[in-house]
Amino acid sequence: AQTVTQSQPEMSVQEAETVTLSCTYDTSESDYYLFWYKQPPSRQMILVIRQEAYKQQNATENRFSVNFQKAAKSFSLKISDSQLGDAAMYFCAYRVLDTGRRALTFGSGTRLQVQP
Amino acid sequence: EPEVTQTPSHQVTQMGQEVILRCVPISNHLYFYWYRQILGQKVEFLVSFYNNEISEKSEIFDDQFSVERPDGSNFTLKIRSTKLEDSAMYFCASSEGRGRGYYEQYFGPGTRLTVT
Numbered sequence: 001a002q003t004v005t006q007s008q009p010e011m012s013v014q015e016a017e018t019v020t021l022s023c024t025y026d027t028s029e030s031d032y033y034l035f036w037y038k039q040p041p042s043r044q045m046i047l048v049i050r051q052e053a054y055k056q057q058n059a060t061e062n063r064f065s066v067n068f069q070k071a072a073k074s075f076s077l078k079i080s081d082s083q084l085g086d087a088a089m090y091f092c093a094y095r096v097l098d099t100g101r102r103a104l105t106f107g108s109g110t111r112l113q114v115q116p
Numbered sequence: 117e118p119e120v121t122q123t124p125s126h127q128v129t130q131m132g133q134e135v136i137l138r139c140v141p142i143s144n145h146l147y148f149y150w151y152r153q154i155l156g157q158k159v160e161f162l163v164s165f166y167n168n169e170i171s172e173k174s175e176i177f178d179d180q181f182s183v184e185r186p187d188g189s190n191f192t193l194k195i196r197s198t199k200l201e202d203s204a205m206y207f208c209a210s211s212e213g214r215g216r217g218y219y220e221q222y223f224g225p226g227t228r229l230t231v232t
Contacts, residue, residue: 045223091159102147103161103172
């Protein structure tokens with residue numbers, strides 16, 4: 001079975017600074033996706049960034065980038081130039097590549113606070 | 117921008133009662149999902165639904181649970197005889213696509229179910 005672990009229940013960052021959220025996972029699959037989802041208070045979860053395991057290049061979306069280390073089964077999220085609107089719960093998630101198996105496996109989440 | 121909606125936002129029910137949680141997926145989406153999050157725990161996959169049948173389900177999704185798409189817009193989760201341990205936030209999600217490739221899951225805001 002796949003597991004996703006987020007070891008940082010809470011993180012804090014100053015506005016305009018950079019913060020890195022950690023995620024590790026365990027799987028026996030070779031082809032899979034990894035995701036970071038953001039859940040603002042009382043709002044729905046939205047996808048921040050996606051990484052395909054077969055791609056060596058780390059994904060980037062504007063101020064958000066990942067450090068994907070496949071051998072180490074590590075998938076961290078870096079938020080640059082943090083903004084007040086980045087304050088949210090962040091979930092790391094995993095899914096196999098098989099289109100018939102679309103279930104997401106989530107980590108326990110990291111609550112990010114952004115200090116003005 | 118189209119969104120997944122869920123009703124009610126909060127449902128309180130007594131142990132042993134049946135409860136139906138409702139979701140309106142994004143209109144052109146073909147896959148529908150339910151996840152739940154017990155307070156303080158991980159978001160867990162329950163079930164996915166495609167072409168009017170269950171595509172995938174987890175061990176949590178036992179005979180007490182059922183899903184249905186009663187019309188062209190709603191997607192429901194029924195819990196036949198609620199238990200205290202069913203108290204959780206229930207998230208609906210939907211995605212496009214039935215072929216190969218990646219299709220993002222869009223999440224609703226959740227229904228908080230409290231079983232007393």
